Amino acid sequence: MIEPLSPAREAIKLAQLWRAVHGLTFPINAGALAQEWSRNVAPEAPIGELHAEELKGFEGGLFWLKERKVWALLYHPHPDVPGRSNFTVAHEFGHYVLHRKLKEAFQCSQNATLGITGARIEREADQFASYLLMPIDDYTHQVRGRRITLDLLGECADRYGVSLTAAILKWLEFTDQAAVAVMGREGMLHWWKASGSAKKYAFGMLQEGMELPSDSLAVNPGIAVSMADYRSGVEQPEGVWPMKLPVREMAVLSDRYDMSISLLILDTPGAEHPDAPDEDMTTTPPTF
Numbered sequence: 001m002i003e004p005l006s007p008a009r010e011a012i013k014l015a016q017l018w019r020a021v022h023g024l025t026f027p028i029n030a031g032a033l034a035q036e037w038s039r040n041v042a043p044e045a046p047i048g049e050l051h052a053e054e055l056k057g058f059e060g061g062l063f064w065l066k067e068r069k070v071w072a073l074l075y076h077p078h079p080d081v082p083g084r085s086n087f088t089v090a091h092e093f094g095h096y097v098l099h100r101k102l103k104e105a106f107q108c109s110q111n112a113t114l115g116i117t118g119a120r121i122e123r124e125a126d127q128f129a130s131y132l133l134m135p136i137d138d139y140t141h142q143v144r145g146r147r148i149t150l151d152l153l154g155e156c157a158d159r160y161g162v163s164l165t166a167a168i169l170k171w172l173e174f175t176d177q178a179a180v181a182v183m184g185r186e187g188m189l190h191w192w193k194a195s196g197s198a199k200k201y202a203f204g205m206l207q208e209g210m211e212l213p214s215d216s217l218a219v220n221p222g223i224a225v226s227m228a229d230y231r232s233g234v235e236q237p238e239g240v241w242p243m244k245l246p247v248r249e250m251a252v253l254s255d256r257y258d259m260s261i262s263l264l265i266l267d268t269p270g271a272e273h274p275d276a277p278d279e280d281m282t283t284t285p286p287t288f
């Protein structure tokens, strides 16, 4: 049996290839890389078409065009959030690299590209996109020693050409800080993801479908976004969130999903405080 390709490993190889040519210039242009690489590696079946198209109910798609013997990669345009399109293109490129022998048509809805639930190949394509566009070595360098705020993660999202949501989820994968992202919709917890050191506090405490805590910003992101300091965080005392720890909570409406997203930085026992408030508290308008 042929070993299935590892999404992370394949994506890291391709990101290195891109960086060998373009150096440290970000973002990685997923579309350009997909076309160039596919022409070299599979000239008999390259990605011959790449364009934005209004796709009803779909974020992106990858289709084999039998007559022309090329693949077409389509993505829903988001002129206001260009990073969202780059991530979608990278996701479809992931299907091309990992799954093109399995199917001749991939149609990816917003939920399918959530990378949270759903089919294995959807999670794999999302993982591929995340590793391709946000190399962890570079990302670590960007945030080292800096206080984590939505502005900082937003800067990283811009650097990598991804949505703020994607940048938050990626940061959780490698940070040493205890942090949890909670996605909510209509007052209910829809999904959560914890950093490695926060898992033990969140497991058993956060459940899909539970009501969001009534004093959290997550329960009313509309109010959260009107607060001046919502992007750098509101200190919430122990007991607001079920982890039973004080947390610093930041909330935004997700730019990728129809949900709110709260980022909680947990004040765990014995944790250092690398994130004392900045002197620079400039209030730039939200860009997500």
Ligand SMILES: [Zn+2]
Pocket: 091, 092, 095, 106, 107, 108, 112, 113, 121, 122, 125
């Ligand atoms: Zn997909």
